[in-house]
Amino acid sequence: MFRTVGDQPSLFESVLPQELLRLPAELERVDGLLDDPAFFAPFVPYFDPRIGRPSTPMETYLRLMFLKFRYRLGYESLCREVSDSFTWRRFCRIPLDGSVPHPTTLMKLTTRCGAAAVVGLNEALLAKATEAKVLRTTTLRADTTVVPSNVSYPTDSGLLAKAIRRIAVTGKRIQAAGGATRTTVRDRSRAAGKRAHSIGFKLRSRSAAGRDEALAAVRRTTGELADLAETAATDAERLLTNAKHALRRARAKATARKAQGEHDGAAGRRRGRLARAIDDLEDLVTATRQITAQTRQRLAGQTPDGATRRVSLHDPDARPIAKGRLGKPVEFGHKTQ
Template sequence: MLRLRNEQLTIWDSILPKEVLELSPELKTVDRLLDDERFMEPFLSHWNIRIGRPTVPVETYLRLMFLKFCYGFGYETLVSEVSDSIKWRRFCRVDLDALVPHSTTLIKLSQKYGDEIIEDLNKKLVTKASQEQMTRNRRLRTDTTVTESNVHYPTDAHLLADAVKTITRQANRLCDQVSGTVPKMRNRFRSTKKRILEIGKTLKRRSHEAVQEVRNITDKLVDKAIETISDAHRIMDKVEETWGEQISPALKNTIEKLDKLIHTTDKIVNQTLQVNSGKTHIPQRVISLYDPDARPIQKGKLKNPTEFGYKTEITENEDRLVTDYKIHIGNPSDESLLLGTVRRHIENTGRIPYAVATDRGYSSGKNEAALTELGIKRISIPKKGKKTQKRQTHERQRWFRRLQAWRAGGEGTISILKRKYGLGRSLLRGHRGVSIWVGFGILTYNLRKLAAMN
């Protein structure tokens, strides 16, 4: 049963002195912002269930997640810190004689509510700030960055070894659930480990022959992975044949997980065979068995030529409030994203910006024409490639150069979001998980920004 607020008063509200219950100016402003009823609407529209046990109050959940991303706590540390602080309990609307929600409860609630609700909350906060004139929206700047997945550096050999281990464990777990009526899978851990160690020793030679040897060893790992997949299919078929329609939900869930692992491993096997045959450019390359949506992304950085994760698009106004964000799988061109970004900004703020500033990655005649049609007066996007004399004169204008100087400040916002609010690396997996993680980071940043402005 969905519970929005904790409205029960306790004796502590009247006994404790006001100095103990008084919140800091920032928390007081954030508390006032989150008290708006519009932040309850996404939860009511998606999860308005009137049966079952009462959930953690939505107002408590939102405030706990704000503290988590504000201070970079883990879930267990968050629960411990809030339990020990009277003021944080007061802010989160947790009674002094009540338990703070358990860390696993918060994890499950984040997965349950999903990325759509978090995106809705960010939109409503931006709309509220615009309607109440807390922020200006005359200028817009947008840029993209990479939110990395929490995975080790991917190589085909290590991915195959991970696949063999994970499928074996999941298949044996399935055998345990059916009380040993199906024989367990053969353990290939030791042989895969030997192949990985062989690769490490071979690569020390740094010769062309060593590269060919590594490919031969990788072929052996491919064979091990194919054998493991075959054994897993045999076990699943045997379980379904034995249990038929009497398969329990828990057993069905294990089979679905195993089937998903096999499907991802098939992709890894196919891309490894392509690489060994000489084809190194694979558009939808899988880089993790546990995060199959993540992709290798090259942004032209000297320090990190290739990053592994998701492309994150961030749009902000002149008050450095993030008015829109989007998580993309792979590396779509910036040029194809601009128009959708500006339209979402207009929808969220309710106002057409006077000026738009981006880097040259967004440059195209089609984009500039479309922005002009939307009613934008100043468009500061440097043109790619060779420029005509007319274009050079246009880009030397004072307003164009001032907008470009202002646009460079967006790199600072991205740096803060990555360093302080968790956008550098997501600890949740999959496109949905990364969207939840980034959404909460941006919501926390926006709340603190509005609190500082007011």
Template sequence: MLKLREEQITLWDSIISESVWSLPEELAKIDALLDDERFMQPFLEKHHTRRGRPTKAIETFLRLMYLKRRYNFGYESLVQEVGDSLTWRRFCRIPIDEKMPDPTTLIKARQRYGEEWVEQLNELLLQKLDEAKVLKHRKLRTDTTVVESDVHHPTDATLLQDGVKVITRLVGKIRKVASEATRNFEDKNSEVKQHILSIAKLLRRRTQQSWDELNAITEQVVAMTEDVCQKSTAVMNLTKDKGKASVKAMKEKLGEAITLTQKLVDQAKQVVSGNRIIPDRIVSFFDPEARPIKKGKLSKSAEFGYKARIDETENGFVTGYELYKGNPSDDEMLVPAVVQHKERFGSVPRAVATDRGFGSKKNESTLAELGVTRISTPF
């Protein structure tokens, strides 16, 4: 059952001095902003029943998520910091004598509500600011940046190592329920690790001979990985789930791991053969949608993650954003940004400014047709 607010007043509200409870200016403004009933709408749409145990109050969940994002906390550190602060407890509407929610409760709530509620809240916030005449949206500036994934620096051999590790771990779980099916499977983690360590020593020499030796070692890792994929496929085919959902889920995960590892094997073979330019190159086993993106930074020749478009108004508010898979060209993003701005505010901006990557004659003519009068897109 969805619980929106904590209506019950505690004894501490009347005993503790207001000076102790008072919120700092920033939190006071956020607190007043989140009291708007419209911010409850995304959660009401997610819950269609009044049955069951009450959820944690949504007003508390919202404020906890604000603090998490504002100070970049993890879930455990968030719970600890809020629990130790009278001010933050007051902001989150958590009484002094009430136990803090468990981090896993917040994680499950975040997963249950999905990503849509964040986008809906952003739209509602922009709507509220526009109604209050805080936003000025006659001018628009758009740019791109990279949202980096939390991955190790990718090499073909280490990506294959990740695949072997995951497959071996999943086969180990299957062995507990179907040992006969895993009889011919061998753990090659230690062999692959030895080859990875030898690669690190070779790279220090930086000679042509070392690169040839590197390719030879990568080929050996590829051969071992193919053997692991072949034998794990046999394990998956021999394992009978017998109607057990847990065994069926393990087989599905194993199948997904094998498929991804085989893609990494094909990718490594191309690199060893001399093809260094691979479209949609996978750079992480654990985040296969991440891509290498070059932004011309001297400190980083390439970043690994996702390209993000950010739209900003004349008074510094971010009014639009989009996260892209792969590495699309910047000039493909300008017109969608202006169209999104028009849909959100009912009119196109009078002025649009971008950097050189967005500039093209086609974009300028399209923006002029949409009604933009001042266009600054150098090319």
């Protein structure tokens, strides 16, 4: 259960003189800064708000981590020093009659939240410093270049035709390896190739009227290719289901034969080929669904988001990058600094 603040100070602390309650100047400034609830937000995703054992209060954890890195202490040294120091106890919001968190508790909290929480804390700190005008932020201009991927110029029709062809080839690999041999797999490569080639033929028209008709025909043909790709992906999913059943049966049979002291190397190699083909087809179906969705989006008059757009079947991380060059206004690859 997520806790942001700890227990109230004990009654004994209320009768102590103010000289003992006063923090050093540095710790007092840090204490006031860490009172902002924005510093608790990065830890919220890692805890349930209502269920479970109460966590270490985040206000205590943050202050303990500040002392750890400020004075370069280990977890055990930190807990020992905080236990022996009245000032550090006050700073960490630990009552005099309360117990300091165990070193392993702090280690587990740090491992659980990880680097993402640190990034969130840094962003909250920068936002607070900018708001208080302690820090002036400016725009940084970085010189970047494009590392091109080994891909041909990606078009919606070309990607769809390649996806349909590769689904057919990978399906044959699965059946050749002994998976889903009785499942009917229709090869739609020829139909997809005809439609993809017809697009190039229609775009050769030079007249204005003919070009308008050609563009309408291209949109219609691209929609037909998207339909073919969706059908091929659906057939591939059915093939995958049956192939996985066959792979499980083959592995169970191999386990039983191994228990009897028998070993069949050829069958093991077939299982390996089948497992690799299944993995390839799963990735291919996911890519086909994504390409089909972005094609539908283009046909509806919308531009897909370049940060997530798929431009290659074999390089899922390649992206369209517009650098403004005259010869290559848009390049396809990876951006580096």
